[in-house]
Amino acid sequence: MRLFEAVLDANQRKIAGDKNASVPAAEFGLALPVAALTCIDARLNHLLPEMLGIPEEQFIWLRNAGNIITGPLSSTMRSLALACALKGAKEIAIIGHSDCLVGKATAMKLLDGLATLGVDRNRLPANLVEYFGLFATERQNVMRGVDLVRTSPLIGPKVPVHGLLIDIQSGRLEWIVNGYQGLDSVASKSGQVFRTAESALDAFGQIGSLAAGELQFPQTKIGELTKAAQDWLHKAEQGAGAIEEKIGQPPAIKPAEPPRLPKVPVRGRPK
Numbered sequence: 001m002r003l004f005e006a007v008l009d010a011n012q013r014k015i016a017g018d019k020n021a022s023v024p025a026a027e028f029g030l031a032l033p034v035a036a037l038t039c040i041d042a043r044l045n046h047l048l049p050e051m052l053g054i055p056e057e058q059f060i061w062l063r064n065a066g067n068i069i070t071g072p073l074s075s076t077m078r079s080l081a082l083a084c085a086l087k088g089a090k091e092i093a094i095i096g097h098s099d100c101l102v103g104k105a106t107a108m109k110l111l112d113g114l115a116t117l118g119v120d121r122n123r124l125p126a127n128l129v130e131y132f133g134l135f136a137t138e139r140q141n142v143m144r145g146v147d148l149v150r151t152s153p154l155i156g157p158k159v160p161v162h163g164l165l166i167d168i169q170s171g172r173l174e175w176i177v178n179g180y181q182g183l184d185s186v187a188s189k190s191g192q193v194f195r196t197a198e199s200a201l202d203a204f205g206q207i208g209s210l211a212a213g214e215l216q217f218p219q220t221k222i223g224e225l226t227k228a229a230q231d232w233l234h235k236a237e238q239g240a241g242a243i244e245e246k247i248g249q250p251p252a253i254k255p256a257e258p259p260r261l262p263k264v265p266v267r268g269r270p271k
């Protein structure tokens with residue numbers, strides 16, 4: 001069982017009434033700590049740690065409004081990269097939640113809210129939906145975030161990147177992107193490539209030994225070949241000399257005359 005399989009297992013037991021259900025951290029030392037990005041929604045403050053079941057000291061918690069990744073080199077990506085490179089995070093999870101207000105917001109609603117705070121529309125970015133990362137569904141937002149993290153040049157290919165949704169009422173976790181599956185397919189593809197490369201190298205090895213066998217000519221044969229090559233080179237040199245003699249001096253190039261334009265009859269003015 002891998003870490004997030006244990007997380008989902010503990011979550012299901014917790015939902016079923018087992019208050020002590022948690023992830024046995026000692027068994028997953030190689031997969032911990034975990035870096036997770038969630039929304040800033042205050043309802044997650046106690047709910048998420050409890051329902052995730054990962055010990056507090058093994059949980060690197062990043063938050064922004066709507067758990068949004070705006071780009072592969074964004075500020076949140078910078079934090080995730082440093083969580084892995086400096087804080088030792090082994091796996092990443094983007095965790096959305098139901099009833100997210102960022103998902104429910106429209107550009108008009110947001111503008112109204114900003115206007116009541118005295119924010120000047122003219123000083124805001126032109127594309128509010130893009131800038132604030134307003135999204136249609138929590139599920140799509142998580143999947144997009146996982147894609148951006150997975151393809152970010154800041155995150156190593158061996159780090160599993162998961163996508164989850166938590167029900168803000170019940171605390172039930174749904175695993176919508178299994179970060180291990182992506183790694184498995186990458187590993188199997190690279191395995192295939194290596195196997196192909198190995199068989200190609202075997203083939204080259206066989207060709208090489210065959211070629212080496214053919215090169216073991218008797219001394220006299222090599223001598224004949226060398227003589228034939230020397231003869232060919234001599235004939236080629238003679239031929240080149242004859243061609244040079246025939247060509248002689250190149251003819252002087254006359255400047256091209258300008259093209260003559262056809263005479264166009266001039267029409268008289270209509271009477």
Ligand SMILES: [Zn+2]
Pocket residue numbers: 039040041065066067097099100101102
């Ligand atoms: Zn939210």
